[in-house]
Amino acid sequence: MDFFxxxxxxxxxxxxxxxxxxxxxxxxxxxxxxxxxxIQDRLGPNRVGPAGxxxxxxxxxxxxxxxxxxxxxxxxxxxxxxPCLAVMPAIITIxxxxxxxxxxxxxxxxxxxxxxxxxxFAIxxxxxxxxxxxxxxxxxxxxFLGGIRSxxxxxxxxxxxxxxxxxxxMVVGNLRLTSVVLYxxxxxxxxxxxxxxxxxxxxxxxxxxxxxSFFVFMIAVFxxxxxxxxxxxxxxxxxxxxxxxEYSSMKFALYFLGEYAAMITGSAVIVTLFFGGWHFPGxxxxxxxxxxxxxxxxxxxTKVAAVIFVFxxxxxxxxxxxxxxxxxxxxxxxxxxxxxxIFLVAAILPYSSRL
Amino acid sequence: MPFTVREIESPDPVTRVAxxxxxxxxxxxxxxxxxxxxxxxxxxxxxxxxxLVLELDGEIITKATPxxxxxxxGNEKIAENMQYNQFVPYTDRLDYLxxxxxxxxxxxxxxxLMGWEIPPRGKAIRNICCETSRISSHLLGLGSMALDxxxxxxFLYTFTEREKLYNLFELLTGARFTTSxxxxxxxxxxxxxxxxxxxxxxxxxFEPSLNECDRLLTRNKIFVDRTKDIGVISKDRAIAYxxxxxxxxxxxxxxxxxxxxxxxxxxxxxxxxxxxxAGDCYDRYLVRIEEMRQSVRILRQVIDKLPDGPINxxxxxNMTPPKSRVMTKMEELIHHFIVVTEGLxxxxxxxxxxxxxxxxxxxxxxxxxxxGVPYRLKIRAPxxxxxxxxPELLPGCMVSDVPAVLGSLDFVMGECDR
Numbered sequence: 001m002d003f004f005x006x007x008x009x010x011x012x013x014x015x016x017x018x019x020x021x022x023x024x025x026x027x028x029x030x031x032x033x034x035x036x037x038x039i040q041d042r043l044g045p046n047r048v049g050p051a052g053x054x055x056x057x058x059x060x061x062x063x064x065x066x067x068x069x070x071x072x073x074x075x076x077x078x079x080x081x082x083p084c085l086a087v088m089p090a091i092i093t094i095x096x097x098x099x100x101x102x103x104x105x106x107x108x109x110x111x112x113x114x115x116x117x118x119x120x121f122a123i124x125x126x127x128x129x130x131x132x133x134x135x136x137x138x139x140x141x142x143x144f145l146g147g148i149r150s151x152x153x154x155x156x157x158x159x160x161x162x163x164x165x166x167x168x169x170m171v172v173g174n175l176r177l178t179s180v181v182l183y184x185x186x187x188x189x190x191x192x193x194x195x196x197x198x199x200x201x202x203x204x205x206x207x208x209x210x211x212x213s214f215f216v217f218m219i220a221v222f223x224x225x226x227x228x229x230x231x232x233x234x235x236x237x238x239x240x241x242x243x244x245x246e247y248s249s250m251k252f253a254l255y256f257l258g259e260y261a262a263m264i265t266g267s268a269v270i271v272t273l274f275f276g277g278w279h280f281p282g283x284x285x286x287x288x289x290x291x292x293x294x295x296x297x298x299x300x301x302t303k304v305a306a307v308i309f310v311f312x313x314x315x316x317x318x319x320x321x322x323x324x325x326x327x328x329x330x331x332x333x334x335x336x337x338x339x340x341x342i343f344l345v346a347a348i349l350p351y352s353s354r355l
Numbered sequence: 356m357p358f359t360v361r362e363i364e365s366p367d368p369v370t371r372v373a374x375x376x377x378x379x380x381x382x383x384x385x386x387x388x389x390x391x392x393x394x395x396x397x398x399x400x401x402x403x404x405x406x407l408v409l410e411l412d413g414e415i416i417t418k419a420t421p422x423x424x425x426x427x428x429g430n431e432k433i434a435e436n437m438q439y440n441q442f443v444p445y446t447d448r449l450d451y452l453x454x455x456x457x458x459x460x461x462x463x464x465x466x467x468l469m470g471w472e473i474p475p476r477g478k479a480i481r482n483i484c485c486e487t488s489r490i491s492s493h494l495l496g497l498g499s500m501a502l503d504x505x506x507x508x509x510f511l512y513t514f515t516e517r518e519k520l521y522n523l524f525e526l527l528t529g530a531r532f533t534t535s536x537x538x539x540x541x542x543x544x545x546x547x548x549x550x551x552x553x554x555x556x557x558x559x560x561f562e563p564s565l566n567e568c569d570r571l572l573t574r575n576k577i578f579v580d581r582t583k584d585i586g587v588i589s590k591d592r593a594i595a596y597x598x599x600x601x602x603x604x605x606x607x608x609x610x611x612x613x614x615x616x617x618x619x620x621x622x623x624x625x626x627x628x629x630x631x632x633a634g635d636c637y638d639r640y641l642v643r644i645e646e647m648r649q650s651v652r653i654l655r656q657v658i659d660k661l662p663d664g665p666i667n668x669x670x671x672x673n674m675t676p677p678k679s680r681v682m683t684k685m686e687e688l689i690h691h692f693i694v695v696t697e698g699l700x701x702x703x704x705x706x707x708x709x710x711x712x713x714x715x716x717x718x719x720x721x722x723x724x725x726x727g728v729p730y731r732l733k734i735r736a737p738x739x740x741x742x743x744x745x746p747e748l749l750p751g752c753m754v755s756d757v758p759a760v761l762g763s764l765d766f767v768m769g770e771c772d773r
Contacts, residue, residue, distance in 0.1 A: 040511040141392050145414070145754065228505055229577055238755050240398055319577045320505030322755040323414055 008106045016099070016110060020301070021091060025260040026056035028308060035312040060253070068249040071138065078137035083247065083254035086130025089123045090261035096120060097268045098178045100278050100297035101285035108278070108297060109178060116177035117169065120269055121162055124224060127262060128154040131226075131243045134255070138246035146242025149232045149323055156330035157223035157230075163338035164217040167209055167345035168273050181277035185285075189276040190214070202351050209344045214274045216338045218310075221266040223330070226259060228315040232323055267307035268300075275303050389417060392754070396425045400503050400758040403768035405742070411754065419749035421742055426772035434732035438698030439465045439539050442732070447533040449736065450770040452495050453488035453713045454534045455524065460710035462537035463618060464719035468706045469539065469673065469699070477541050477666040478619045482657045483554070484527075484536065485619070485710070486650040490561070491520045492713035492765075493601075493643045493650075500640060500762030501572060504581050509568050516564050519557050526550055539699060540674045541667025551658055558651050569644055582636035586748050586760035589634060596744045599737050600715025601642045602764060606634035612711035624656045636763035643765070673699035698727020714738050714767060734773055738766035 030045065030052070037044025045052035070076060096116045100108030113119055128151055135147020168190060169175055172183045184190060188203065190210040223230040234242040244255045271277060278300040279285075284292050321329070395406035404425035410418035430449070434442045446461040447454040459481045466473065473481075498513030521531045526547055528534040536542055572578045588598070593606040603610055611628040613621040629645040631638030668674060675694050676687040703725040709718035715737025722731040741764055748760060 036507075040508050041515060042511065141390065145392075149414075231505070232755075238400060238758055316508050317571070318506065319501065319572075319575065319581060320755075321577055322581055323753060325580050 009110060012106075012108070012110045013095075016094060017091065020099075021094060021261060021264065022257075024264055024301075025257050026060065028260045028264060029059065029256070030056050031305075031308070032312050032315075035309065036316045039313070039316045063250055063253040066249040068251065071140065071246050073139040074246065075137040075139065078133050079246075080251070082130050082134030082137055083251045083258070084130070085133060086127065086258035087254045087261060088258075089126040089130075090258050090265050093120050093123050093265045094268060096177055097265070097272050098181055098277055099268070099300050101293055102287055103293035103297070104290055105287075107178070108293070112176065112178050114174075114176050116180075117165060117175050117273075120177075121158070124262075124265070125154070125158055127224070127258070130255070130258060134247070135243040138243075140246050142239045142241065142245045143243045146232075146234065146239050146245070149239075150226065150243060152323075153223055153226075153230065153232060153326060153330075156327055157220045157334075160216055160330060160334040160338050161220035161224060163335065163342065164213050164220060165273060166338075166342050167213045170342070170345055170349060171206070177272050177277075180273060181279060184276040185279045189279075190274045202348065206345070206348050209341050209348065210274065212337060212341045212344075214270075216334050216341070217273070218270060219334065221270060222311070222314070223326070225262040225266050225311075227263065227311055229318040229321050230326060231320060232326060263308060263311055264304065267304045267311065270307050271300065271303040275307075388412070394757065396422075400761055402499060402761065402766065405761070405766070405768055405771075407745070407749075407757070409749070409754070409757070414753045414755070416749050416752050416754065416757070419746050421745045423739070423742065423768070424772050426768045428773065430773045431732055431734055434729055436728070438727040439701065439729065440698065443537060444533065444535045447535055448769055449734065449773065450492070450712060450714055450717070450738070450767045451532070452767055453492040454532065455484040455488040455528075455536055456492075456710065456712050457717065458534060458537040459484050459619075460708070460712060460717045461719055462539055462541075463710060464706065464708035464721060465539040465701070466668075467708045468701055468704065468721050468723055470702070471540055471668045471670070473541055473668050474665045475620070475662040476545075476664045477668075479657050479661050480542055480546060480666060481537070482619050482621070482624075483546075483654060486654050486657070487520055487523060487554070489650045489713045490647050491517050493647050494520075496601075496713075496762070496765035497568065497640065497643055500636075500759070500765070501568075501578075503758035503762040504578060506572065506575075506578065509571055512564065512568055512571075516561055519560070523550070523553060523557060526553065538667075538674075540670065545666050551661070554654065555658060558654055562648070562651060565644070565647060573641070573644070579637060581755075582640060582759050582763065584633070585636045585752065585756050586763060587633060587635045588744060588748065592744065592747065593634065596747075597740050598715070598744060599740065600712070601629075601639055601646060602715065602741050604629060605631035605639035605642045605763075607632050612709055612716060616709070618708075618710060620657075621653075623660070624653045626650075626653050636759045639763040639765075700727065701725065701729075709735065712737060714765065714770065715741055717770075736770040736773055738768070738771040739773070742766055742771055 033055075034044040034052075036042075045055040048054040048058045070079060095110040096113055096119050098107070098109035098112070102108060131150040131154075132147045135143040135145075135150065138144070168180065171190075172180050174180070174183075191207065191214055226232075226234060232238075232242075234244070239245070244252055247255060278296040280299045283295055283299065285296060390411045392409045392411050393406070394409055395401040396404040401407065406422040406425065408420040408422060409416050428448070430445050433445060443458060443461060446457040449457045462481075494513040494517050498510040501507075501509035501513075524534055525531045527550055528536040528543070588602065588606045590606050590608055593603050593608060598606070599610070607630050609628050609630050612618070613626075614628050626649045627645075629642050629649060631642050671680075671687060671690050673694060675681075676690055680687040681691045682688075701723045703723055705720070705722050707718055707720045709716045716735065717737055718735030720731075720733040720735065721729050722733075724730045745760075745764075749757065752760060
């Protein structure tokens with residue numbers, strides 16, 4: 001625990017939070033609007049600055065200057081606490097995700113803990129409290145219904161989320177997220193194992209359950225981040241905004257931030273688990289020079305951006321599920337698939353190391 | 356005192372007190388574990404100012420009470436104080452998503468009173484008006500239903516098409532929204548030269564675009580799950596509640612006024628009356644999609660057969676004569692003066708005329724005692740009648756089904772509240 005470690009960790013935290021996550025959230029909102037406009041034959045925001053690039057800043061000022069209203073009937077303490085609870089877990093989760101190889105010999109992960117994925121689940125499941133408490137503390141009926149929906153939804157999909165990644169760790173044999181990336185560098189990405197002994201047919205057979213894993217995980221992340229088709233807690237047309245109906249100004253913005261931060265974190269975890277993290281075939285890691293370290297980081301965030309694009313694409317294409325259909329889908333379909341998938345991997349695993 | 360649904364429902368203090376008094380003697384009115392949710396009058400899913408008082412058991416609705424009248428303007432009373440032609444702009448504001456077909460229905464009702472039959476070209480133009488506004492209204496119904504279920508993109512696709520239609524309306528009438536196109540005995544102007552080519556172009560572009568929306572929704576698993584077997588209206592109930600339009604046909608009853616009581620030239624054109632089978636939200640959605648295709652079919656036939664000739668009834672005593680004659684001939688000048696100041700001279704009597712509007716049967720009952728002003732004008736608004744089934748339809752549904760049901764009923768509060 002030397003001085004150098006503390007300084008670099010602090011730098012990484014500040015860098016990731018203020019240079020990467022927060023701007024990425026604001027520009028994810030901008031991207032969402034542009035992507036939706038692209039899908040819907042519109043232009044989207046293009047007035048503020050070149051191609052509307054300053055729109056997020058204008059939005060931020062707008063939200064800051066709005067009246068910060070607290071309903072009289074609300075439970076003030078929890079009403080104020082809830083937005084913070086919504087945004088916090090999403091940002092903390094990123095701590096264990098390796099977003100690059102090394103830069104000047106410093107590993108590009110804030111906390112390389114050996115229980116990485118458990119940490120992700122532990123913190124991410126806290127995200128539900130922000131919504132439930134927000135819905136309850138508003139003391140209003142629509143937010144209340146939103147809060148109930150959210151708790152049921154998140155609890156059900158937490159299971160599929162957890163079970164879906166078990167195969168990954170069965171193959172890797174380690175919960176540390178950096179080892180997942182290192183394994184994929186050696187043996188190819190889980191979705192497309194092109195590196196290493198990629199001629200091994202068992203490797204490709206293993207890609208099938210990995211693909212199932214990936215889909216279940218991806219869908220569960222959709223549900224966890226309350227994105228359409230799973231945005232029941234918000235459900236604009238049913239609950240008039242759901243849990244955030246009574247919120248205004250920066251408190252509302254924090255919910256917004258939390259949703260997008262959760263989406264970014266979810267995408268980062270997906271990329272790490274299934275798409276080889278910062279690795280791209282042919283690009284060496286940071287020990288070969290700082291420029292490669294930077295390229296690795298760029299590769300990682302490009303992949304994250306691609307996954308986020310899929311999130312947006314789905315949102316603007318599909319209608320929304322109903323509460324009971326969502327639960328049925330979660331418990332009777334994804335849960336079973338994820339469970340069977342674990343056995344499938346266990347059956348393939350003994351053979352895949354042969355040949 | 357128990358907190359009751361009754362208390363929320365009651366419109367004024369007198370009935371509220373009476374209701375509270377009654378509630379004291381009625382134990383079953385205590386809602387206990389249930390929650391009363393007030394949906395509307397400003398809620399994204401209620402398409403205007405419909406208010407629903409829902410009694411919820413969890414997310415399941417046990418009782419639904421629609422509350423209407425937030426957009427009441429007293430149109431029927433207003434009609435009693437103005438000449439027949441002056442009421443035309445008010446018909447724009449009934450079903451404001453299909454103003455042209457309201458104009459036509461009203462004009463036809465008054466013409467029935469007058470005993471007039473307008474020339475073939477006038478009829479053909481009115482056919483075009485009705486069918487284009489049917490497409491426009493159904494597009495909005497389809498788009499907003501999809502929007503309520505979370506598929507916002509379809510909504511914007513349909514709006515792109517509606518934009519083209521509105522350009523056509525602007526070309527035809529000079530206004531995009533409040534068209535006021537018809538007069539008793541005809542139209543204010545003939546089709547502009549560019550209208551028919553533009554309409555043809557629209558029809559050619561429209562079908563692929565409709566198919567696109569069709570592909571996005573019709574076999575979409577989520578959309579089907581959300582609409583199938585939701586809000587089922589059986590044949591009996593549909594008839595019992597006097598439903599009309601796509602909702603009635605969605606329940607499998609082949610009733611279309613264009614076919615049953617042909618008006619304009621509808622008996623000269625080939626089209627199918629589209630009917631559903633199950634009577635659920637999905638069927639009503641399918642009926643609307645197919646009706647738009649039938650409208651396109653009718654429009655193509657109208658364009659092919661479009662006759663030449665006058666568009667208005669040539670009764671200069673009751674119609675405003677053409678300006679060229681007013682300026683040159685004494686008699687026409689006098690007629691013009693009389694028609695403008697006193698209105699047309701309607702015979703005494705009662706008529707009821709109903710047209711198949713996009714939302715259903717829009718009827719006008721006119722009680723005339725002679726002269727230029729109706730003694731009583733009653734509007735049979737399809738949205739009003741169609742909404743009457745809500746208290747029976749909603750219980751048993753979930754809160755999430757409310758947007759689907761409301762979207763599939765496709766009502767307009769301007770017409771419902773009048």
